[in-house]
Amino acid sequence: MVSVHPFAESFDLEAAFGDVSEYWSPKVVAQVNDQYVKVAKVRGQLVWHDHAQEDELFFVVRGHLKIEYEGGRVVDLPAGSVHVVPRGTLHNPVADEECWLVLIEPVQTKHTGDVESPLTKTIAEQLG
Secondary structure (H helix, E strand, O other), X not given: OOOOOOOOOOOOHHHHHHOOOOOOOOEEEXXXXXXXXXXXXXXXXXXXXXXXXXXXXXXXXXXEEEEEEHHHOEEEEEOOOEEEEOOOOOEEEEEEEEEEEEEEEEOOOOOOOOOOXXXXXXXXXXXX
């Protein structure tokens, strides 16, 4: 049985960001095997959370992102940077100004792990 892929074979990344109107609201733009490719605009901070079973890749397209970790470690990510947050690692993404991100993570990854916040988006909302 052949599965039908709901996403375009190719797309304009800049245009994909044009469809994002809310901070911290990732939108799924592609799927590669069991990984979603998402675009997001962020500003401020999300929430301290982890993903117990999934690594999470951040690619900063525009702006500057900081990933805060337990113990005070901070990873600074200017535009063009790629960073992987290992599974089970408590982290908090922070952007002082608007930042554009591409996220790659397994399809089952919950936006804020097991932490619920007003910014948390379901997978259905990210697909919408």
